[in-house]
Amino acid sequence: VNKTLSHPVIHRGLFVDGAFPEPSATLKIYNPFDGQLVGTVAEASPPELDRIVESSVNGFRTWSRMPAHARAQILMAAADALEARAEDVAQTITAELGKPIRDSRLESSRSPKVLRRAAEEAKRFHGDIVQMDATPGAENRFGFTMRVPLGPIACITPFNFPMSAVLHKIAPALAAGNSAIVKPASATPLTALLIAEVMHQAGLPDGVLNVATGSGETVGGPLVRDPRVRMVAFTGSAAVGMHLQADAGFRRVQLELGSNGAMIVHDDADLAAAATIAVRQGFNSAGQVCIAIQRVYVQRRVYDEVVERVVTATNKLKVGDPWDEATDVGPLVSVAAAARTQSWVDEAAAGGAQVLTGGTSDGAVYAPTVIVGASPDMKVVCREIFAPVIVVESYDKFDQALDAANRSDYGLQAGVFTRDLYLAFRAAQRLDVGAVMVNDGPRFRVDYMPYGGMKMSGIGREGVRYAMDEMSDVKTIVINEVFSSD
Numbered sequence: 304v305n306k307t308l309s310h311p312v313i314h315r316g317l318f319v320d321g322a323f324p325e326p327s328a329t330l331k332i333y334n335p336f337d338g339q340l341v342g343t344v345a346e347a348s349p350p351e352l353d354r355i356v357e358s359s360v361n362g363f364r365t366w367s368r369m370p371a372h373a374r375a376q377i378l379m380a381a382a383d384a385l386e387a388r389a390e391d392v393a394q395t396i397t398a399e400l401g402k403p404i405r406d407s408r409l410e411s412s413r414s415p416k417v418l419r420r421a422a423e424e425a426k427r428f429h430g431d432i433v434q435m436d437a438t439p440g441a442e443n444r445f446g447f448t449m450r451v452p453l454g455p456i457a458c459i460t461p462f463n464f465p466m467s468a469v470l471h472k473i474a475p476a477l478a479a480g481n482s483a484i485v486k487p488a489s490a491t492p493l494t495a496l497l498i499a500e501v502m503h504q505a506g507l508p509d510g511v512l513n514v515a516t517g518s519g520e521t522v523g524g525p526l527v528r529d530p531r532v533r534m535v536a537f538t539g540s541a542a543v544g545m546h547l548q549a550d551a552g553f554r555r556v557q558l559e560l561g562s563n564g565a566m567i568v569h570d571d572a573d574l575a576a577a578a579t580i581a582v583r584q585g586f587n588s589a590g591q592v593c594i595a596i597q598r599v600y601v602q603r604r605v606y607d608e609v610v611e612r613v614v615t616a617t618n619k620l621k622v623g624d625p626w627d628e629a630t631d632v633g634p635l636v637s638v639a640a641a642a643r644t645q646s647w648v649d650e651a652a653a654g655g656a657q658v659l660t661g662g663t664s665d666g667a668v669y670a671p672t673v674i675v676g677a678s679p680d681m682k683v684v685c686r687e688i689f690a691p692v693i694v695v696e697s698y699d700k701f702d703q704a705l706d707a708a709n710r711s712d713y714g715l716q717a718g719v720f721t722r723d724l725y726l727a728f729r730a731a732q733r734l735d736v737g738a739v740m741v742n743d744g745p746r747f748r749v750d751y752m753p754y755g756g757m758k759m760s761g762i763g764r765e766g767v768r769y770a771m772d773e774m775s776d777v778k779t780i781v782i783n784e785v786f787s788s789d
């Protein structure tokens with residue numbers, strides 16, 4: 304049964320001041336699996352964008368002056384409301400992105416927990432006491448800091464996690480007392496609009512959360528350059544992130560970018576567990592995950608066994624229709640993404656690499672692919688593939704695996720499988736990444752751990768409280784106790 308056809312076509316305007324005004328121009332959204340029209344959204348014009356930013360300035364004034372307990376209560380109510388609508392959100396994600404419905408349900412049931420955490424953190428978001436008399440000359444002074452919000456924050460989000468990526472921006476932004484303007488990916492704006500509508504119905508005041516749909520160039524760019532926007536919180540590709548950082552000037556940026564995630568499997572590891580993780584974290588969401596496994600480095604003594612286990616497990620994956628409850632790997636975001644993947648795999652094969660399974664596409668669906676014998680300069684190794692393709696290579700000495708994993712422009716997260724505590728710590732110290740997972744792959748994440756990358760994987764950290772620190776300023780107050788010093 305093709306569920307996309309029975310999913311009603313959704314028409315939405317921009318979300319501004321808690322309503323959907325009639326848009327002046329529209330964008331069409333298609334399901335990448337079957338090409339069916341899923342909905343239309345607004346393509347914000349310059350005056351419409353101006354209205355959105357103005358609304359966020361006003362929303363900030365209201366929200367930042369509310370007591371923390373009131374903000375926390377509204378965020379909690381919004382989390383409840385999103386949980387109650389989890390199935391609607393999951394269906395919307397699958398309709399517009401083609402993510403397998405099982406994975407969409409995981410995303411829609413897990414994401415509201417980010418808001419819950421933000422509501423809790425909103426009540427303990429305070430500064431420090433500064434010991435002023437630590438050096439001569441500052442006696443009789445009392446110093447403390449306060450955490451103050453910044454203002455409207457532009458939250459520019461990618462297509463691959465239409466709910467989670469949005470909540471990881473707006474939940475900390477709002478918990479810290481800012482207002483937020485979401486510019487969702489053009490491929491997946493319907494989920495962001497649904498989230499905003501549900502949160503508004505749960506009690507979020509007008510203007511605190513607005514959604515500006517439209518293309519990156521015509522809506523995202525002008526939003527970033529608008530001086531009323533006080534911070535740019537971006538998740539997406541390194542190329543766009545670099546561009547936005549230049550546009551942001553002196554304003555703060557948080558950049559969560561891509562990677563070509565590595566996992567090391569040493570010869571003392573639980574090989575069955577490592578192979579299972581390689582397949583799950585390499586191919587889940589069709590590999591369209593910033594912390595997906597792309598490169599697997601295996602100690603030579605156990606290499607053949609790991610490769611065999613990985614290929615066998617890959618061949619058991621169910622690939623195709625995202626509405627089928629049994630599907631493990633659905634389509635990529637577009638037919639163009641599948642064609643780009645094909646060209647990188649073909650280039651590797653032409654250069655001498657072996658494609659052990661997969662290596663083919665059907666429309667936007669790319670078959671889960673395992674490659675061996677690739678050289679470090681091939682795109683399938685050194686660029687972010689963002690598709691269900693992994694390369695498996697062997698090494699002799701553990702340090703060679705660390706060097707190979709570090710031979711990347713990126714550095715988001717890495718995994719290392721070993722039972723040797725010494726090697727685990729060596730990996731933790733030497734891998735140039737934002738997080739190292741021991742006996743797991745790079746894909747592991749919980750919402751409240753610090754999360755972000757080194758090198759071209761980004762600047763700053765998500766993870767509710769860590770993001771709140773970045774989405775606020777420290778204000779210092781020093782009281783001169785001159786009148787009480789006699």
Ligand code: NAP
Nearest residue numbers: 461462487488489518519523524539540543559560561593
């Ligand atoms: P993308 O092409 O960089 O787009 C991300 C967002 O930026 C979209 O909303 C896009 O709008 C917008 N945009 C594009 N050009 C812009 C411009 N000139 N000015 C302002 N905004 C602009 O990324 P994507 O293809 O959607 O997502 C995949 C990438 O995201 C991968 O590299 C992945 O690793 C990364 N990612 C990172 C994380 C993380 O936490 N580190 C998480 C998820 C994804 P349009 O859609 O309209 O172009």
